[in-house]
Amino acid sequence: MGKVKQRALFFLLIITIVSSAQSTVFVNQVGYLPDHLKMAYTDHAAESFSLIDLTNNRAVFSGEVVLLKENDPSSGLDVYLLDFSGFQSTGRFKIRLNDGEESVPFEISDSVFSRVADRALKGLYYQRCGMTLEEAFAGVFNHGTCHSADAIGHSTCEHSGYLNVRGGWHDAGDYGKYVAPAAHALSYLLMLAEYxxxxxxxxxxxxxxxxxxxxxxxxxxxxxxxxLLTMQDANSGGVFFKVTTKNFVGYVMPHKSFDARYLYQISSTATADFAAIMARAYRVYKDYDSTFASQCLSAAQHAWSYLEAHPAIVPDGGFQNPADTKTGEYGDADDGDERLWAAAELFEATAATEFNDYFLNHYQDEEIIQGPAGWQYVKPLALITYLKSAQPTADENARNIIQNALDDYCRNQVAIADEDGFHVALEGWEYYWGSNSVALNKALILIFMFEETGKKEYFATALHQLNYILGCNAHNMTFVTGLGTNAPRHIHHSPSIADGVQEPVPGLMAGGPNKYLNDLVLQLHFNANTPPALCYVDDQESYASNEVAVYWNAPLIFVGAYFNQGRGPVSLDSQPGSRDLSLFLAQNFPNPFNNQTAIVFKLEERSPVTLEVFDMRGEKVRALLSDVRGPGYYRIIWDGKNGAGQVVASGLYLYRLKTDRRVIVKKIVFIR
Ligand SMILES: [Ca+2]
Ligand SMILES: [Ca+2]
Ligand SMILES: [Ca+2]
Ligand SMILES: [Zn+2]
Known part of the structure; x- marks a missing residue:
C-alpha cells in the first residue's frame, strides 16, 4: 500500500470516528401515548431539554437531562434520560437540548401505534406465496404468481410424488415455508383475536x-x-417439516424462481405446533366460519393422534437437513414444549380430560419458564393459554403455580430493563440472532401479566421494548422498514433486493443486533469487544442482523396493536396509578468501586425519601439523603466515607432507598 493511499485511509478513519461520536437524541420515531410514560435518551451531556410543538415551533414542556447510565454495558454509551411523561397533550413534536441538538419529529396520540400494527400486518401480506400480488394492494411491490407448482417429496420424506402445498407466507428473506415458525407466527395473531x-x-x-x-x-x-393444512400427511396425521428448494435461490423475484421445491420429513415438533395452532384457530374462527373452524379442529385432533402413536421425538434427535439440502434447519432437539402447547390448546378447544391430564402431568417436567417464546421454545404460549383458560375443569392450583412463575419472570425482566441505558429487557448474551423479537416476546409476557396483576411496571417495561424497536436505541433508527425517519433500507430480503424499487418492502422488522457475529459483514464491522447492542448493520448481506421473518413481525403486530390505545377496550386509566413507573432504584455504578460511586433512583410521586448505606451487621454507615423530593430521576454520589468522614473498610455494604410507600435495598462493594 502506497503512502498516499495510507494517508487517505487515515483521513477516512478520522471522519468515521468523528461522525460516530456525534451526539444524538434518541426518540421513539413513531411516537408516544399521551397518558403514559414518554422517555427519550441522549448520549450528550446536556443540562436541559425542551419539547417543541412543530405547529408553532414553541417550547411546550421542559425538563432536566439526567445521567441514567454511565458506560451502558449494552450500548457502550453514557446514556442520559429525557423524561417528558408529565406532558400529556397530543400533536407533533421534536425534542431540543439546551445546546441546540434536536431529535427527529414524532407524534403524541392515542392511536399512534395503530400505524405499527397495520404496517407490520401488511408486511405479512407482502410475504404471501402462491398468488399474484396485485398492484391495487401491493403498489410498486406487486409481482406475478409465485411457487404455484406442486412440491415433490424428498427421497427422505414419507411422501413420494407430488403434493399441492401452495399458499402461505414466505418465511423470511428467502422463499422457504417452514411449519414450526409459521405456527409460531400465527400464535400472536390468534392470541390477539382471542384475548x-x-x-x-x-x-x-x-x-x-x-x-x-x-x-x-x-x-x-x-x-x-x-x-398449513396442506402440510399434514392425510394418512398418519403427522406434519411435514418444511417445503423448500435444496439450496437458497439467491436474489431473484419469487415469480422468477423456478427451482424444484421439496417436501421434507414429518417431524413431531412440526406436528405438535400444527396441532396447537389448529386448535386455537378452531376457537377463533368458529364465530366467523364454522365449517373452516371444524376442519381446523379435526386436523388438530388427527395431529394429536400421530403424537400419541409416536411418544418419542420424530425424527430421532429432531429434524436435520439431508446432506443435499442447505435451506433453513430450525434445529430443535426437544419436542416436550411443543407437545405441551398442543395439549393446552386442545384442552381449551375441547374440554377433554386427556388433554388436561397431559398438561398437568408435564408442565412441571422442567423449570416452569426458561425464557420468552420462540420457534424453538413455545412453552410460554402453553402457559398463557392454561393461565387464561375458560374451562371450568382447569386446575386452580396449577394456574396459581403458573401465575407465580410468570410473575417472577416478569419481575426479573423489569429489573433487567431498569439496569439498561435504554430500558431494554435484554441481558448481554440475549443479543443473539433475532434479538429484536426476543425483546418483543418478553413484552408479550409482560403485557399478559400486566393484565393479570395490574402491575404498572409490567406495562411500562413492555412499552419500553416497543420504544427500543422504534428508535430508542444506539442506532437512532426504527428497526422496521417504512416506519419513522431513520428506518432500515437494505434488509436481507430477496424481493426487496431484486425488485428494482429503491425502497425496501415496507412493514418488515429486521432481526436486530447480534453479538455472536454470525455473518461476514458483522465480523468485518465488529469484534468480541463491541458492546452487544451495537452489533447491527443495515446491509443486505448481513443476514444475521438484517434479515426479516414472519415470526419476528408477528410479535410486533401483537405489541403494536396492544398499545394502540386509541381503539382498545381497556382504558388503562381505570387501573390505579397506571400512568407512572413504580419507584425504581438502579444498581450503583461503578460497582465494585474505590473512589466514588453513583446511585440513580426515580420517584413516581412527591414523597419523603431517605437513602442510607448500611454494613452487613445492619449498622448505619452513612445517610446520603433525607429530604422531600418531587417526581423525577435523581443521582446521588457516595464517596466511600462514613458519617464521621472516615473511609470505610473494604467489603460488602447495602444501600436502602425508602419512600412513604416502598423500600428497596441493593448491594454495593467497596474496595480500598
Ligand atoms: Ca377483511
Ligand atoms: Ca422445542
Ligand atoms: Ca428494492
Ligand atoms: Zn412464493
Whole structure:
C-alpha cells in the first residue's frame, strides 16, 4: 500500500470516528401515548431539554437531562434520560437540548401505534406465496404468481410424488415455508383475536379481503392456516417439516424462481405446533366460519393422534437437513414444549380430560419458564393459554403455580430493563440472532401479566421494548422498514433486493443486533469487544442482523396493536396509578468501586425519601439523603466515607432507598 493511499485511509478513519461520536437524541420515531410514560435518551451531556410543538415551533414542556447510565454495558454509551411523561397533550413534536441538538419529529396520540400494527400486518401480506400480488394492494411491490407448482417429496420424506402445498407466507428473506415458525407466527395473531378481540386490526388494510366484513388480521392469518393444512400427511396425521428448494435461490423475484421445491420429513415438533395452532384457530374462527373452524379442529385432533402413536421425538434427535439440502434447519432437539402447547390448546378447544391430564402431568417436567417464546421454545404460549383458560375443569392450583412463575419472570425482566441505558429487557448474551423479537416476546409476557396483576411496571417495561424497536436505541433508527425517519433500507430480503424499487418492502422488522457475529459483514464491522447492542448493520448481506421473518413481525403486530390505545377496550386509566413507573432504584455504578460511586433512583410521586448505606451487621454507615423530593430521576454520589468522614473498610455494604410507600435495598462493594 502506497503512502498516499495510507494517508487517505487515515483521513477516512478520522471522519468515521468523528461522525460516530456525534451526539444524538434518541426518540421513539413513531411516537408516544399521551397518558403514559414518554422517555427519550441522549448520549450528550446536556443540562436541559425542551419539547417543541412543530405547529408553532414553541417550547411546550421542559425538563432536566439526567445521567441514567454511565458506560451502558449494552450500548457502550453514557446514556442520559429525557423524561417528558408529565406532558400529556397530543400533536407533533421534536425534542431540543439546551445546546441546540434536536431529535427527529414524532407524534403524541392515542392511536399512534395503530400505524405499527397495520404496517407490520401488511408486511405479512407482502410475504404471501402462491398468488399474484396485485398492484391495487401491493403498489410498486406487486409481482406475478409465485411457487404455484406442486412440491415433490424428498427421497427422505414419507411422501413420494407430488403434493399441492401452495399458499402461505414466505418465511423470511428467502422463499422457504417452514411449519414450526409459521405456527409460531400465527400464535400472536390468534392470541390477539382471542384475548383482545377489540384490538383486532381493521377491515381496511388494503389487502384483497379488505371490506369483506371480517377483520383483516383474521383474513391474513387464514391465508397461512390454509397452507398449513396442506402440510399434514392425510394418512398418519403427522406434519411435514418444511417445503423448500435444496439450496437458497439467491436474489431473484419469487415469480422468477423456478427451482424444484421439496417436501421434507414429518417431524413431531412440526406436528405438535400444527396441532396447537389448529386448535386455537378452531376457537377463533368458529364465530366467523364454522365449517373452516371444524376442519381446523379435526386436523388438530388427527395431529394429536400421530403424537400419541409416536411418544418419542420424530425424527430421532429432531429434524436435520439431508446432506443435499442447505435451506433453513430450525434445529430443535426437544419436542416436550411443543407437545405441551398442543395439549393446552386442545384442552381449551375441547374440554377433554386427556388433554388436561397431559398438561398437568408435564408442565412441571422442567423449570416452569426458561425464557420468552420462540420457534424453538413455545412453552410460554402453553402457559398463557392454561393461565387464561375458560374451562371450568382447569386446575386452580396449577394456574396459581403458573401465575407465580410468570410473575417472577416478569419481575426479573423489569429489573433487567431498569439496569439498561435504554430500558431494554435484554441481558448481554440475549443479543443473539433475532434479538429484536426476543425483546418483543418478553413484552408479550409482560403485557399478559400486566393484565393479570395490574402491575404498572409490567406495562411500562413492555412499552419500553416497543420504544427500543422504534428508535430508542444506539442506532437512532426504527428497526422496521417504512416506519419513522431513520428506518432500515437494505434488509436481507430477496424481493426487496431484486425488485428494482429503491425502497425496501415496507412493514418488515429486521432481526436486530447480534453479538455472536454470525455473518461476514458483522465480523468485518465488529469484534468480541463491541458492546452487544451495537452489533447491527443495515446491509443486505448481513443476514444475521438484517434479515426479516414472519415470526419476528408477528410479535410486533401483537405489541403494536396492544398499545394502540386509541381503539382498545381497556382504558388503562381505570387501573390505579397506571400512568407512572413504580419507584425504581438502579444498581450503583461503578460497582465494585474505590473512589466514588453513583446511585440513580426515580420517584413516581412527591414523597419523603431517605437513602442510607448500611454494613452487613445492619449498622448505619452513612445517610446520603433525607429530604422531600418531587417526581423525577435523581443521582446521588457516595464517596466511600462514613458519617464521621472516615473511609470505610473494604467489603460488602447495602444501600436502602425508602419512600412513604416502598423500600428497596441493593448491594454495593467497596474496595480500598
Ligand atoms: Ca377483511
Ligand atoms: Ca422445542
Ligand atoms: Ca428494492
Ligand atoms: Zn412464493
Amino acid at each position: 383482545f378481540p377489540s384490538f383486532l386490526i381493521s377491515d381496511r388494510l388494503d389487502i384483497p379481503e379488505s371490506g369483506n366484513g371480517i377483520p383483516d388480521m383474521l383474513d391474513e392469518a387464514r391465508y397461512e392456516l390454509q397452507w
